[in-house]
Amino acid sequence: MPIPIRAILLILFGLFFCSPAFSGTKDDYFENMITLRVGSYLQQEFVEVISDFDGGIYLNIDNFLELTELSEYTTLSIDEGNITLLIAGSLFPNRQKRRITTELKKLNSIEIEGRLYIEKESLGELLPLKGVEWIEQKYTLKITPDFNLPLDNRISAETRKRKLEADKNHKEASSKTDLFLKADRRIIDLGMLKLRYDIDDIGDYFKPEETNGTLEIEYSSQLLYGDFYLRQNIYTSGELQDISLKYPYFLKDKTVTFGDNYIMGENILGYNSKIRGISVSKNNYSVQRSGRELTIRGQAPKNSTVEIYQNGKVVDYLSVEGNEYQFILTMRSQKDAFKIKIYDRNGVLIKDENINVMAGNNFFSQGEWDYNAFYGQNSGGENRAWDDRKFDISYGFTNNLSYSFDYYDTRNEDKLYRYIKHHAGYRFSTLAVPLLINISYYDSLEDPSKGYITELESEIFSQQLYYSYEQYSGLLAEDEGKDSYHEAEISGDYGRSDYFFRFSNENYQGSKEYIYTTGLSYNITRKISMDWDLEKTVTKDGDISANYTGDIGFNAGSGDFTYSLDAAYNAGRDPKWKYTGSLRKRLGQHSKFSYNVTVDYNKDALFSLGIGFEYKFSAFLKMDYDYDYDSDSDEMHQVGASYEHVLNLKKPFMPNSAKNSDNGYIEGAIFIDKNGNGEKDQDETPLADVGVSIGENKVKTNKDGLFYLSGVAPYRNNKLSYDYSGTMIDPTLRAANSQEIKLIPASGKKVGMGLVPLSLIMGSISLPAVDNKLRKKFFSYAEIIVEKSGLYYRSIKPEYDGFFVVQDLKPGKYTLQISYLGSETVTLEKDVLEVIVKSGETGGFYDGIDFKVIDIQPKKIEPVFEAAGNSDWTILFREDFQKG
Template sequence: MLYSLLFIHPTFANTQDEYFDDMITLKVGRYLKQEFYEVKSDYDGGIYIAIKDFIAFSELREYSKLSIEGENIKLFMAASLFPDSKARYITKKLTNLNTIIIDGQIYLDPQGISELLPIKAVQWRAESYTLVISPDFSLPLDYRIAAQRRKRGIEEEKNSQSATPEKDFFMQEDRKLIDFGMLKLRYDINDISSYFKNGAEQNKGNVDIEYSAQLLYGDFNIRHSLYPNKNLANISLKYPYILQDKTLIIGDNYIRGNNLLGYNSNIRGLSISDNDYTVTRSGQNVTIRGRAAANAMVEIYQNGKVADYQRIEGVEYEFTLEMRSQNDAFTIKIFDRNGVLLTEEIVNVMQGNDFLSAGEWDYNFFYGQNPQAENKAWDDRTYGIAYGVSNNLSYYFDYYNTRNEDTLYQYAKHKLAYRFSTLFVPLVANLSYYDSLTERSQGYIGELSSEIFSHKLFYSYERFSHLLAQDENKDRYQQVEISGNYGRSDYFFRFSNKKYQDHTENIYNTGVSYDVNKVLRIKADLGKTVQKQSEQQHNHTVKIDVDYNEGDFTYNLNANYNQRREAKWQYIARLRKRLHQQTNFAYSVEVNYNKSDHFTLGITFEYKFNDFFKIDADYDSKRAQPHKVRASYETVINMKKPFLTNHAKYPDNGYLEGRIFVDKNANGEKDIDEEPVVGVGVAIGKNKVKTDRAGSFYLSNISPYRSNKLHYDYSGIMVDPTLRANSAEVIELIPASGKKLSVGLVPLSLVMGSIYLPEIADSISKKFFSYVEIVVEKNGNYYSSVSPEYDGFFVLQDLKPGKYNLRINYLGSEKITLAKDVLSINVLPGDTGDFYEGIDFKVTAIEAKK
């Protein structure tokens, strides 16, 4: 039965086979950037990039060769792209990459791009819908950038349009001093049965509000409990991208006092950073903390498989995981309460900045209460600055001032990172020095990492003294690790030695994993610990995992052996289906067995009646009251338009309102005599509405800081073919705000005419019609141009209502004389476009220049 539970895929599971065209901002390296880059998206928020298009976009066609041979994808990259002047030959199995194939094109997700090409880091910035790729090689563009900068000054003087302006992520034009914003109301009860109890056991649930709006040209947000307690949860004022890629946050959740209106409230906190998470490492344990919206589902992936997940109760999440090797890759995915992917971010677990280019610098700043600290009355201060001394040498300085209980930690950290680019094999060295400013504590950490073929080598040495040694529980520590992969399998060997006072601990670990296919992985790890103090003690551990991930399903079977435990073997089996955008339910089953506790069972079931009302039921055999049913309801009200139906899930989401009409005079505004267009579909992805009798629409639940592609669907509507409007446009919103759109179907007219020549030789006539064009001007400005046929006939299309002048521009050496130099035409407004003919030029003479 357990085998069937874990490995038989349910018949009602959704298989995702629909993808749609989407647009993102793609940035590769320091200079290469395209704001509207076409990708494929799925309805879970995943993006896929055509690998051949990416190579062309990165200008790598002349420097690389991509081929598909059987199940393998092979990539050659020229030596000129790398600092060590050595070519790269890369082979990957397609089954190990997250690929889709559409019309013969191979598409990879961002993780697949980083696995195929030599990439230092891949970062997905959901708030700006931007994918940032940091290559570990030099782009051809990098070699031309110096010359481009020299030319830019001259080009800008000649044509102010030649320089592309930097995109304003802060969106200053849309900001307001104050606005109405969005209000979210939420009611939830942790146990429905407690509602009907009496006395202290009665619980009527909780009522919370969250409000977002524009305030002082920033993004204001406040969360407050109304019932039964009146506590302020957090309050913040954010200025995203106001300092390049940095976000300035004032307040956040660093609050003293419980009552927003109380005199004892003291909101404090200030930070400048570009990360939404923090990472703390101790040996092989890594702790990742971050922030997410209330009731969101956060999943953390380790090496592509779900390692853990949490439902956010407040505004923060925390995961502590054990790294199998230094090559472990972690990804955070955040889904809203309805299963829609909000954020996907690759986590940098190395706790440091990447290498910076020569002259490049970075910084961060934090002041306020540390939510994880035990002493919340103390204001933490952390500052950091990094500078690229050269392309291969970076320096980092960090200052920490924090308090844990009654102990003050005040120290500085210096770090140097150097990349040896001229050696036969790559070698990276990191040296860190910690110096306490309050007592004699010091710390040294040295790290070396290299790679030989597919084998990676890592060595670290740490030494601490006094208070730092006491907190780290070690005076000296060293670790050696060898790891690598062969196609579908990988391995690691690791030895570590720790000494603290008279205690010594040696740990030996080894492990292998094998990807049976794209969704199934088997892992086996062995460990041995030898401790020496007054006497020597041994411990052996075994860990066997079977992980199966497909879409929103997760299966896991785990067997652990620990020699020191009373119940030496422990077994855990898990089955989970996450809530999906296209399904109304989710569930999970967890079975634990060990010799001491025998079987324990946990079951959860979640049903979504609609986007706002949801019920959760769970069973836990370890609880005194094993059964529990929880209900929650939430809705978001547009304070500017409180009586309109609003489908927003979060108060940060914005809206669009507008009208679609026949714009007779092409002035962009609906006049009294202009008719609305009824039944037009207006959509962003699957979020769709239709225009009403007045041609109006209201589209809510639009994510901020994202390039949302807005589509207009005129199918099924009788629209005159001479009426034209954009079928799509890109819309960006700031949080808790809206935009008004006027979408006019403009009547476009057609003009036909001819150019008549005097009696001349055929050779001169042919030359004339090859060198002539008709230039169209509107309001004194260039509008369009067209070349005539070889008999002089021409057609001007797509002319909006207005007055136009037509001129002849002849580029030949002959002198021409016209009966009339300028022809004027007035395209009249109307419900449909019109047809104008007989607009003819007459050339009276063509003479060779003397």
């Protein structure tokens, strides 16, 4: 490691300008200069020490106490061969005074002309220190005290003061943080209109008896300060498919919706989970769970692709026909994790969301609460009266006990559901093993139907244990297809592999079914995994019958590609193997086509083949081809096409790359901000060919420095990045390389990115005629406080000769003042210096900003020790100190 220039200067200064210490020992010791660092803040250059030729460094104890200002808080005495140091209690956290006594002969010390010098390693025998370190490369002695230096206390107090002010400003700013983005909202706005035309089969397009495609519109805008959305079929059905007015974050983290929404929450009730009315809720998907059977529904743009992941693997996907998706899945084990990914029609990922299949079983901190409310029409039922209601409220009584209450009043086709649900969850935190209990109770208000669900979860030796018991009666038993149900499962996760064993017992109308299942998963590589399941089913319904099934599957994924191979065996009345294979390439952001191939075969020579291909001609026009062959039926061919375009009604002639009607846009200017006000003035120079992007969505500024970036997703912290490589700029100009932008749906925002010229201030601090020791101390204890427009801007330390530089200053009015943290009283010719940094296309240099100190008066030291017996002191001898 190269030796710093400052260290070289110290060495040369010691060699050429320092005289021998005293004549009698000049062959053994010599004067030297080092840098001394004590505590967190104190550092002084060119400290005079005594060195020997064995690397020893000796500090004058009186000078050390004076430099660190410990002389005001200590008393040093030498008597009968002992050296005693009394230290005031104000320097220690417990406020206890200290007395440290050490035998002088045990210290590695020397005496020169009546002055005591102590070798650096022996300082710990006299002072309570955490450590002493000699940094050879920097020629620096670092001393870490086990108490608070007076300077540390002063700086800590100043730091706390600034932190309190910063926290206060942060809280004020946080309280003003508007997630609702009220400032961007309008009573009415033109918004975005999306036109979409779909032809399912071009072969049927010209047949008179067939419909000639489907024309739909989507419209998003601001209405009554909310987010308005409409989806209408213009041709052929004319149906109003979706309409809503939403106020997100209007009630804390809740969205108030007037119109269509999905009823949230896990439940066993079989009503349609979409409602048209008024709702206050958090998410836009619903989960219906019965045992291990899941139905996940949600909303996505038409022609988008939705993937469902189970334990990190793609288990199903679909292309959205309307604006809804639905997946019906079976959980392999209770620890399964699910995720939804949604890609728009051009392969751009627009949503990546974890699905909570255990909703309703959440724990709350003590005093925390949550609620949701839904009221309106059930769009999936025959009865369109406004008689569907669902309300729930949850509360945390303690950190380990949570309770929720749900009320359902819904109708699905001809079935009326009026239930109340109680749920309580408790975590036992004092047991040797963790234990969690969830109890749910459903009670019908229309008939005697009731339902009980009890779940227990624990973990022993990293193995997860799960047990559940369910019991139903009346209509609930019919819907669930069981009167009672038991399930016990043990599972474990070992990184690349996991397993489970499960036993279940189902009883319905006298028929009993016992199922024994085991499963193993293994990640062969990071991209290839294997699942293996075996199951035995025993049915008792008068007669006893048994069946065995097995399944082994391989899954692989890489980028836009997914592969799967599956072999299943069923040892029923007609034992058979079934083989399934699939290959799929998803439409990627940088590709123009996608395809999928699926093959099914079993021993009865039943064979099916499905092929799909899709090609994107542009961001607006796509065509697809589907081929289906089944050995039991005729083969089918289908060629379809779709066209869609989003029009910005406020700026209809601007190019628009938006894919969805809720996408917004950002327009702005990039320029040289001469005055640093953040706005482009007429006399400020624009910058052309600057790249502006959000992810892969990129544009460049024109000759006037203007840009227009469309296709920006709402309610995201979009990172707007700038690339200046295409233009020449002065090195004194500075600008942020990125900023975060958040939009409300179907809206725009104007931004200005000015490259601000940065200037610097140079000056010095001059002192009156004072001794060299006080001069060094002054520059060690002084800092320069810089304020801009009356607010703290930054602080800097001057060099050891008084020179200072303040860099990166934007145009504005600045004040500089000296903050001296030493005990002396300092008088300046002028306490505050003002500098006006002028605007311009380049930064400037402001020199000659000098402080003049006209007087430095030492502080009158008052004794901090009063006569007292030893009982007033914490007395430490050398041996005691070594023991800590």
